[in-house]
Amino acid sequence: VMAATKLRSPGSGCLSQITTIFFDLDNTLIPTRKADAKACNKVLPYMFQLANSTFQESRQYRLENKGNPDAGEAPADVLRVMLPAMCHLAVEDKARQIIFKTKQDEALYECLVFHFSIAHWKRPPALEFLGVEWTLNDEEKPKQFFLLLLQLAAIEVRMQMDNKSFNQAAAQAELITACFIILEISVNYMATDQLDLDQKEKQQVYTALKGAFSGVMSVLTKLSTSEARNNLSGKDKSFAAAMVRVLAAWLAQETTAMRPGLYQVLPYMFQLANSTFQESRQYRLENKGNPDAGEAPADVLRVMLPAMCHLAVEDKARQIIFKTKQDEALYECLVFHFSIAHWKRPPVPRAERLKRLNEPDPGPTPRQQEEMKDSRAAIVSLCNIFMNLTVLEAKIAEESLLFSNLLRFIFENLPELKDTPDNLVMHGHLAVLGMLMLKQQAKKVKKNDFSICRYIQATIRFLWDAYIVDESNDPTALVVSIAYKEHWMEIMELWFLGMQTMSGVILQIPWISEFALESGWAEGIVETLKKVKIGTLPGNVKSAFEDLLCQLVEANSDVPAKLKKADALRVCRNHRMMELGKKLFDNEELPLEEWRCHLWSEALPEPFRCLSGEVYRTWLQLRLRYMTPTAETFKMLESLKAHFFLALITNGPSAAQWEKVNRLNVAKYFDCILVSGDLPWEKPDARIFHAACNLLGVQAHQCIMVGDKLETDIQGGKDAKLGATFWLPLTNAERAEPQLGYMPDFTIHNLSDMLAVLPCGMSSRRFPASRDRCSSIGTAGGVLQRSRVPYNRRVASLPDLDSCNSNSSDGS
Numbered sequence: 001v002m003a004a005t006k007l008r009s010p011g012s013g014c015l016s017q018i019t020t021i022f023f024d025l026d027n028t029l030i031p032t033r034k035a036d037a038k039a040c041n042k043v044l045p046y047m048f049q050l051a052n053s054t055f056q057e058s059r060q061y062r063l064e065n066k067g068n069p070d071a072g073e074a075p076a077d078v079l080r081v082m083l084p085a086m087c088h089l090a091v092e093d094k095a096r097q098i099i100f101k102t103k104q105d106e107a108l109y110e111c112l113v114f115h116f117s118i119a120h121w122k123r124p125p126a127l128e129f130l131g132v133e134w135t136l137n138d139e140e141k142p143k144q145f146f147l148l149l150l151q152l153a154a155i156e157v158r159m160q161m162d163n164k165s166f167n168q169a170a171a172q173a174e175l176i177t178a179c180f181i182i183l184e185i186s187v188n189y190m191a192t193d194q195l196d197l198d199q200k201e202k203q204q205v206y207t208a209l210k211g212a213f214s215g216v217m218s219v220l221t222k223l224s225t226s227e228a229r230n231n232l233s234g235k236d237k238s239f240a241a242a243m244v245r246v247l248a249a250w251l252a253q254e255t256t257a258m259r260p261g262l263y264q265v266l267p268y269m270f271q272l273a274n275s276t277f278q279e280s281r282q283y284r285l286e287n288k289g290n291p292d293a294g295e296a297p298a299d300v301l302r303v304m305l306p307a308m309c310h311l312a313v314e315d316k317a318r319q320i321i322f323k324t325k326q327d328e329a330l331y332e333c334l335v336f337h338f339s340i341a342h343w344k345r346p347p348v349p350r351a352e353r354l355k356r357l358n359e360p361d362p363g364p365t366p367r368q369q370e371e372m373k374d375s376r377a378a379i380v381s382l383c384n385i386f387m388n389l390t391v392l393e394a395k396i397a398e399e400s401l402l403f404s405n406l407l408r409f410i411f412e413n414l415p416e417l418k419d420t421p422d423n424l425v426m427h428g429h430l431a432v433l434g435m436l437m438l439k440q441q442a443k444k445v446k447k448n449d450f451s452i453c454r455y456i457q458a459t460i461r462f463l464w465d466a467y468i469v470d471e472s473n474d475p476t477a478l479v480v481s482i483a484y485k486e487h488w489m490e491i492m493e494l495w496f497l498g499m500q501t502m503s504g505v506i507l508q509i510p511w512i513s514e515f516a517l518e519s520g521w522a523e524g525i526v527e528t529l530k531k532v533k534i535g536t537l538p539g540n541v542k543s544a545f546e547d548l549l550c551q552l553v554e555a556n557s558d559v560p561a562k563l564k565k566a567d568a569l570r571v572c573r574n575h576r577m578m579e580l581g582k583k584l585f586d587n588e589e590l591p592l593e594e595w596r597c598h599l600w601s602e603a604l605p606e607p608f609r610c611l612s613g614e615v616y617r618t619w620l621q622l623r624l625r626y627m628t629p630t631a632e633t634f635k636m637l638e639s640l641k642a643h644f645f646l647a648l649i650t651n652g653p654s655a656a657q658w659e660k661v662n663r664l665n666v667a668k669y670f671d672c673i674l675v676s677g678d679l680p681w682e683k684p685d686a687r688i689f690h691a692a693c694n695l696l697g698v699q700a701h702q703c704i705m706v707g708d709k710l711e712t713d714i715q716g717g718k719d720a721k722l723g724a725t726f727w728l729p730l731t732n733a734e735r736a737e738p739q740l741g742y743m744p745d746f747t748i749h750n751l752s753d754m755l756a757v758l759p760c761g762m763s764s765r766r767f768p769a770s771r772d773r774c775s776s777i778g779t780a781g782g783v784l785q786r787s788r789v790p791y792n793r794r795v796a797s798l799p800d801l802d803s804c805n806s807n808s809s810d811g812s
Helices: 032-064 078-089 093-101 104-119 144-161 166-170 173-190 199-225 234-251 259-286 300-311 315-323 326-341 366-392 394-399 401-416 421-440 450-464 488-508 510-518 521-531 539-555 559-565 568-575 578-584 592-603 606-627 631-641 654-663 686-696 710-719 732-736 751-756 768-776
Strands: 004-006 020-023 645-650 672-675 703-707 724-727 746-748
Touching (some): 032 078, 173 199, 173 234, 259 315, 315 366, 326 366, 421 488, 510 521, 521 539, 606 654, 654 672, 686 703
Parallel strands (some): 703 724, 724 746
C-alpha cells in the first residue's frame, strides 16, 4: 500500500533531483493545534469554575437591586463574556466532555433562564400610551376598541376600492380619506411597539391591512395607466395623493408585501409625489416670513421618504429610482429642507441696525421651529436613502454628476451647521453620508480644497465627542456623552458606520490622517482609553477605535511617535489591542511573556487576576509538552538530514516561533530556519522560499515543501516553482474536501509517509560547498536565528533573491 497518495505529477523537475526539503513548523513538524487544545482543556475546568462564581455574584446583585435606580454597576459576569467562545468549544469532542463532566451545562441553563427574565421585559401597568390613547381607555381590554376600529377602517377601504375604478372610488373620497387617517395613525402607532399583540392578533391585523392596501394599490394602478392621470382636478389629485400617502405609511413598516404591483405603480407614485413637493415648496417660498400665511399644500414626497429608505435597498426599486431620475428630485428635496433646518436670522436693514443694537436677537417662531424639526427628520431620511444608493450602486456614486454635486453640497454646508443638540442627528447623518461618498469619489478629491478640510474637521468633531470619561460618576467608565445620550439610539449605528468609513477613507486618501493629528484626535483617543478601567471597554467600541488607529499608523509615519508619546502601549496592554500593539511596538518594548501574562490577566475576573502568572506558566508548560515531536519524527529528521538539506519555513511572530524552535530542541536538525516575523514576507509569498534557496545554495526545482496549510504552504510552494509539494491534512474531513486551486503533488497521512516516496537510497546529496556557503553569511550552523528576536522585526540584509535560480547555486 502506498503511504503517500500521488495527486498529479510534480511540476518542474522530478523527485530524483531533490536535494532539499522545506518543512512547515506548526501542525506539521509539531502538533501545535492539538497541543493548544490539550493545554486549554486542562485549564478549562478552572476557567468554568471562576466564570460560574462571577455569574452567581452578578446575578445575586442584580436581583437584590432590581428596580433600584441608584444601584451601581453589577459585578463583572465572566460567564457572559465566555459564551461566544463556548459556541466554538461545544463543537469539539474533548471540550464537550469537559462541559458535561464539570456540569457546566447546568450553569448554562441557569444563565439562560436568568437572561431570558431580563430580555422578556414587561411593561409596567402605569405606563401611559401616546398617540391613540383614547382608543385604549378600557383597563380590562385596552386593545379591543383599537383593534375593532382598525378592522372596520380596513374593511371599509377594501369595500370601497376593491374592483373599483378611480372615479368610483373618488366619489367616496371623504369616507375613504377618513379611513386612511385611521389606518396611517394605527400603522405608525404599532411601529412604536407600545401595543402588545399576541400572534393571533398580529395575523388578523396583517390580513386586514393587506386587504385594504391591496384595494388601494388596485385603484392606483388603474389610475397610473389611464389617460387622465396627468390631468386630475384639484380634488381628484388630493385624493390620489392621499392614496400614495397611506400606501407609503404601510410600505415604511411592511417591506415585503405586494412587490410586483408596487414596482408597476412606483413611477407614477414618484411623479405624483414630486408634483406635490414642487407645489408645497413654491407656496412656502412665496410666503416665507409671512405670519398670516396658511398651511402649505400637502407634500407627499416628504411622507414617502421613510418608505424609500426600504425601497432603496431593493434592486428593482433602485433601477426605477435612477430610470425615473428620482435621485434628482431627492437632491432638490434635501437642499430645500436644509434651507429650512439651517435657520438664519433675517438680515436687518442698515437704517434699523443702530436701533436694534441693544435688542435681543429674534429667534425662530413656534411655527418655524416645527418646520425646522420636520425638515431635520426629512434630511435624516434622505441621508439614509442616499447612503443605500451610494453603497449599493457604487459605480453610479463614483461617476454620477449628481452625487458629485451632493458631496460638494455637504462639504460646503455641513461646517456651517449650528452646533446645537437639535442638529446632532442631522449633523451625524450628513457627515457619514459625506464619508461614504468621499470613499467612492476618492480619485476626484484635491488636497488644496479648503471646503474638504472644513468638512473633515466637522466630521471628526462628531465622531470624537460621542464617548467620554469625564461625565461619568465612575471616573474609569467610558460613557456616551450627555450631549449624545438623548439621541444615542438614533445615531449609535451611525457612529460605528462613521468610524468604519473614516478608517476606509484614510486608506484611500492618506493625507486625511493629517487632520486626525492636527486636531489631536488620535492622542485624544489614547488619553481617553488610558482612563478606562481594564475589562470594561465594550468590544465593538474597542474595535472601532483600534481599527481607526491602525489605519492612521499605516497612512502616516508621524502617527506612531505621537501615539507612543501618549502612552499607547499602556492602552494596548489594558484593552488587548493586539493589532495596534503589533504595529506600534516590537519585542524590546513588549516581551512575549509579559504580553501573554497580561492576556491571561484580562481573561480572569478581578479577584483572581493574581493567579494569572501561575495559570500562564501552567498553560505554557502543558503546551510545550504536548507540542514536542515524537521520537519517530526525530528519527525521521535524522535520517533525512543524511541525504538532504533541511529547512524550516514558518509564519508567525518572531518571538513566539523561535520560542517553539528553541524550547523543543528542533533547531539542530535544520540547515536553515526562516520565520516570517523576521522578514518582509510570509508564506505564500514566493520570496520567502527563494530566500531559503539562496541561503542553502540550491535551485527552486530541487526543493520540496511539506506543510498542513493549502493556502500558504502548498500554494506558496507552487508559486515559488518548487519541485513538489507534500500536504499533511490535519483531519479526515480536510482530506475529503475537494482542493480547488490548491492541488498538492502528494497527500500524506503522517510525516514518515514521505520516506516511501523520496529517493533516500541514493548517495548523499549534501554538498560541502553549499554548507560552507550557508555558514559564510553569518548564521549559526547554517540556521538563520537571533538571540532575541522582536515581533515583526525584519532581517537587516539578505542575499540577492534574484539570483536564486542562477548557476551559482548549482551545487557543483
